[in-house]
Amino acid sequence: MNSRLALFRRRAVGALASVLVTVTLAGQTPAPGGPAENETAATRSPEDPQLVWTPNHVVLVSKEVAPAVFAVFPDDAAAKNAAGVPVATSGGFVIGDNGVLVIESMLNRRLAEQMLALIRAQTAKPILYLVNTSYHGDHSYGNQFFPAGVQIVQHVATQAYIQTHFAADVAFMMQYFGRNSGMDELRPQRAQILLQDGARVQFELGNKSVQVLHLGFAQTDGDLFVWLPAEKVIFTGNPIISDGPSLPWLLDGKMDASLTTMRKLLALLPRDAVVVPGHGRPTGIAAIEYPIGYLEELKRQVSAAIADGLTEAETVQRLAVSMTRYAGYKIFPWVHSQINVPKTYQELKKGT
Numbered sequence: 101m102n103s104r105l106a107l108f109r110r111r112a113v114g115a116l117a118s119v120l121v122t123v124t125l126a127g128q129t130p131a132p133g134g135p136a137e138n139e140t141a142a143t144r145s146p147e148d149p150q151l152v153w154t155p156n157h158v159v160l161v162s163k164e165v166a167p168a169v170f171a172v173f174p175d176d177a178a179a180k181n182a183a184g185v186p187v188a189t190s191g192g193f194v195i196g197d198n199g200v201l202v203i204e205s206m207l208n209r210r211l212a213e214q215m216l217a218l219i220r221a222q223t224a225k226p227i228l229y230l231v232n233t234s235y236h237g238d239h240s241y242g243n244q245f246f247p248a249g250v251q252i253v254q255h256v257a258t259q260a261y262i263q264t265h266f267a268a269d270v271a272f273m274m275q276y277f278g279r280n281s282g283m284d285e286l287r288p289q290r291a292q293i294l295l296q297d298g299a300r301v302q303f304e305l306g307n308k309s310v311q312v313l314h315l316g317f318a319q320t321d322g323d324l325f326v327w328l329p330a331e332k333v334i335f336t337g338n339p340i341i342s343d344g345p346s347l348p349w350l351l352d353g354k355m356d357a358s359l360t361t362m363r364k365l366l367a368l369l370p371r372d373a374v375v376v377p378g379h380g381r382p383t384g385i386a387a388i389e390y391p392i393g394y395l396e397e398l399k400r401q402v403s404a405a406i407a408d409g410l411t412e413a414e415t416v417q418r419l420a421v422s423m424t425r426y427a428g429y430k431i432f433p434w435v436h437s438q439i440n441v442p443k444t445y446q447e448l449k450k451g452t
């Protein structure tokens with residue numbers, strides 16, 4: 101990450117912390133888990149209101165969303181998604197006759213081991229592939245805790261980022277997720293299977309076929325989607341955060357490219373597809389339509405503000421008020437006013 105972006109992110113994160121203090125969720129009822137989850141739940145830490153979400157609080161559960169296709173998500177996802185509160189990372193796994201394909205390795209040893217335990221609760225078959233939908237640490241830092249011989253699947257841009265920015269990225273993630281979250285032992289890992297732009301690669305697990313797709317820039321240069329056409333299940337990673345009122349985080353800008361990619365994603369899916377988002381419970385394609393609607397309106401309103409001769413600060417001010425119908429996402433003041441609007445203003449201003 102360049103230093104300007106790093107500075108921007110540091111400021112944005114500082115501002116996020118002040119927003120998060122006001123975000124708490126009382127009386128949530130976690131989904132019931134199996135014996136392993138209950139054991140983990142007994143050791144969970146309380147939530148730290150200064151963090152986006154608290155890694156040591158997370159307990160992952162699995163749900164079979166199609167035969168031998170499992171979503172893995174935090175036990176408090178349903179309550180938090182509905183309330184617009186940020187949730188820890190989701191992923192999943194697919195069990196075929198020959199072995200298992202896993203989506204996401206999570207943030208640290210504690211969460212990677214929960215993912216592995218959920219897999220082992222279902223099957224003793226070998227893990228063949230591990231797909232990271234982006235370089236973001238909460239999706240990929242757990243790679244080093246997977247058994248030797250597992251083939252890691254990434255986009256080339258994801259691997260390039262990991263090999264060149266790892267230490268800075270871990271330092272950045274510690275600001276979001278705390279210094280006591282098990283990130284000291286992380287080391288950059290090599291991927292064995294690298295996908296290029298526009299890739300559509302099919303992985304055969306015996307009786308199950310899994311497609312890994314690169315549809316373009318969505319939130320990073322290397323976003324991958326995992327698609328099971330026969331089972332009609334899509335794993336999206338970060339580009340689709342969750343159902344409920346969550347919004348895209350345009351940390352790296354490129355609103356227009358992101359909108360194009362999300363429209364491509366939606367066009368690919370049947371109406372009854374199961375969507376396993378990057379940070380929430382399994383849901384349907386409304387979770388893709390909602391952020392597309394938001395980005396379309398963001399684009400329209402920022403374009404109008406530029407046409408009216410408004411500065412970036414004036415545009416932020418105007419859209420903080422004119423787009424409050426999206427304020428159900430509790431971090432709206434941060435993600436909308438401090439990330440998405442300024443990034444979109446800079447992008448569209450360049451084009452004028």
Ligand SMILES: [Zn+2]
Pocket residue numbers: 189236238239338378379
């Ligand atoms: Zn994420």
